[in-house]
Amino acid sequence: MSYSWFDFCRASKGLLYWVLAVCCVIFSAQTVHAIEPIPVPPDIDALELTDSVDLYREAVPRLQVSTAPGADGIVRRIEVPSRDGSSRSWTVFALANTSDEQVDRLLVAPFFRLVGSKLFWPELGSSRIVAITPSQGLAPVREHSLEADVFLITLDPGAIVTFVAELNSPDLPQLRLWKPEVYKETINGYTLYRGIILGISGLLALFLTILFVVKGTVMFPATAALAWSVLAYLCIDFGFWSLLFKLEHGGEPLYRASAEVMLTSSLIIFLYAYLNLNRWNIHYSHLALTSLVLLLGLLGVAVWDPSVAAGIARLAMGIIGILGFVTILVLAWQGYDRAILLIPSWFLLLAWLIGAAMTVTGTLANDIVQPALGGGLVLIVLLIGFTVMQHAFAGGAIAQGLISDVERRALALTGAGDIIWDWDIDRDRIFTGNEVEDLLNLRRGTLEGPARDWLDVLHPQDRDRFRATLDAVIDKRGGKIVQTFRLRSEDGHFRWFRLRARPIVGADGEVIRCVGTLLDVTEERTAEERLLHDAVHDNLTGLPNRELFMDRLRTAVIQTNAEQSGVKPTVIMLNLDRFKQVNDSIGISAGDSILLTVARRLGRLIGRQDTLARLNGDLYGLVVLSEKEPDRVVALADSLRKAVRSPITFGEREIFLTCSAGIALFEGGKQDVEDLMANAEIALNHARRLGGDRQEVFRPILRPLGKNVVDLEADLREAIKKENLGVFYQPIVRLENQSVAGFEVLARWKHPKRGQISPSEFIPIAEQSGLIHELGMYMLEKGAHQLAYWQREMKTSTPLFVSVNLSSRQLLNHDLINDVKAVLSRSSVAPGTLKLELTESLVMSNPEYSVKVLERLRGLGAGLSIDDFGTGHSSLSYLQRFPFDTLKIDQSFVKPSADSSRSILLRTIVAMGHDLGMSIVAEGAESEDEALELYQLGCEYAQGFFFGQAVSSDEATKTLRKMPKEEAVS
Structure with a gap:
């Protein structure tokens, strides 16, 4: 008989299915080795089996087991399937009846046991044993119980029985063998x-x-x-x-x-x-x-x-x-x-x-x-x-009994703590007790006498009003007294008191007494005066704030227009250059001291009729009335800038500051206060754009420049949206063999009309306008996408990495963690190779919050790098809590200098970074000697002009493809 090729394939296919089925059955059953039997003495009430059983937590549908050797020494094998065919955990144990009598025991596995139930993810109880299969003899019988799985086990004389228990859960808190009567007792x-x-x-x-x-x-x-x-x-x-x-x-x-x-x-x-x-x-x-x-x-x-x-x-x-x-x-x-x-x-x-x-x-x-x-x-x-x-149920006499209305009023007056003021008009004597005299440090009895004696201790401005009020009450035979006045203390200071009293009329209709309370309100009046002062003054410097500044400027403009006296107000705005960087590096308290020092220096140079105010942060405003000529105003502005330029000593260091000034001259006519302030601000912004440390007088030609900032912000928003912003990559080199280990992602913007715009110009605009988060996420997306391409195409011995800078606004943004998680999930880069760079001063501005955010970012798989290390004011006790994996040394420590301590500091920073388990990257390496010194100090990586400037992604890819084969495998 001949067979076709089709028949042969069909027969082979059937044979293959049969072989696969047999293999599945064989491998689905877990095989275990023979176990040692546990003797069951007849005189033991309870036998602990928990630590003596073999527990198999891996769920399988059936279990093959070698039984314990019987009395004849033969080891048998049994296979036990689960009751419903599903995968289960199993436990195996063997019991030996060493006596010559039949033994009945209760096997008890409690549903819940507080001992060892764990603090986290605790075991809260469940049925433990589904069924028990013996290797021989009678099958265990389940007995009803609400607290445990209880099975009655019968062992024949001299029998050695292996039991396979099918479990409901992989955990078995306790397994114990009881005598039935002892367990029930x-x-x-x-x-x-x-x-x-x-x-x-x-x-x-x-x-x-x-x-x-x-x-x-x-x-x-x-x-x-x-x-x-x-x-x-x-x-x-x-x-x-x-x-x-x-x-x-x-x-x-x-x-x-x-x-x-x-x-x-x-x-x-x-x-x-x-x-x-x-x-x-x-x-x-x-x-x-x-x-x-x-x-x-x-x-x-x-x-x-x-x-x-x-x-x-x-x-x-x-x-x-x-x-x-x-x-x-x-x-x-x-x-x-x-x-x-x-x-x-x-x-x-x-x-x-x-x-x-x-x-x-x-x-x-x-x-x-x-x-x-x-x-x-x-x-x-x-x-x-x-x-x-x-x-x-505890209470005093007042709580138990009733009190009259008069007693209640007396208790209320005592509880209020007010001073009683009683004026006996017929005898012309005032009684106040000793409280007022103690407050004023007066001798006893000074205020107990005729009403005219009070005039000696009253403030001169309050005497006539006090006398007129008392006379009016007597003349009108009614009304009430509500008056606030000042009394002089022994040391000459005055305290404020509030008098509230009502007249008491006799049978003849005449006022015979005037009774009320006297309350010390000095703290209230002081607080009111302080609030009035703080409402129009700066809390730090004590200078007028913007509201008072605008009010005085408005008053000066009104007087100039009304009197035509020739005195024209001039507005000068002064802004400290680079104050934010200084404030971040030395701390907020030191920054406040600098602002206070600058305010005092400026205050010494202005006239009495001039007004100096702190408008906002490090911005000061000056209304000049003492100078009329424009040349004199410019000279005054120059003197103010020179005063700021003088070094400020803080501790053992000297801080040098400069300031920019904008001057707006009053032109008269319909020019209002808002126009004058806007002109001064435009001139100030122009001075800052020209590099700072200069003064500019407002000219009409400068007005469109103020609009340029708004246009630049709109263009930047459009560039981010349309992805027209350039992303460049500066290589980070491994000093051991000078191979490229990674790149730092940098933003570059070529404006369609203005050409190349420096990051120092558009980054502050992004910070002020709130675009910095969109800009940061744009750079993060581009860097992660490019890194994923490199890691996929360039097979290196160690994965390439890229570093992306984060700003303070991004760190404080609550969506940062979700955004980084989304970027990582889309790019599929190696864990830890997408590094987020944060400056030392940034994380130390809010260390507790920063630790939590950084730990979450590290858990997502992002690398963390601390940038510009050594320029901030961090505490080492805090620094070791941050989960950074890379430390970037600021270029100020890398550049050669005559200071002998530079090398010591550099070596200390590298050693400390290694002790904290971090990799070291040095910034600003510009020569071969600097690179060699860094390598000898133990620094792993470096970046700088010596190793290459920032290049486009295509050029960076070409650089990577030129790497030797032992460094990269295409």
């Missing part, structure tokens, strides 16, 4: 104990709830909520919850996690309500409300993953216990009675938290630990309930 004993604990907890919760109805204070519902939360937690922990509501197995993790979340939340509610924290500080309320909302949000998390919610709740409970104890101690130190009474109970709670932490971490392991912690929790709530009742 133990369960009965625990059940009695649990019943007592639950009874006490239930009665306590019910009692506190009833007390809330009787005594309607807020601390009782808070305490009752804590008691009910404890009761719910114990019901779930003792297994009473499932029995009460007849719940199915499998929901225990959700119930347990929810109970722990509610217990933690009730602690916050109780602490906030009992200590009445809302009366101490509003931040307590914000913190408590935020914490409560976050914790209650964990109930939703518990539905998704109970283990995550329970872990957060356990950690939060520990934090609340510690912070609550600190708060209680602080308030107790301030003499707060409620806090003092709560110290013993909260101390016991801390001890309970420590014991619970030791239990869940496995440090404290014992069968009675879990029920003991439940009883301790009830004891804590009981003590807290006694504390609450002791405080709530």
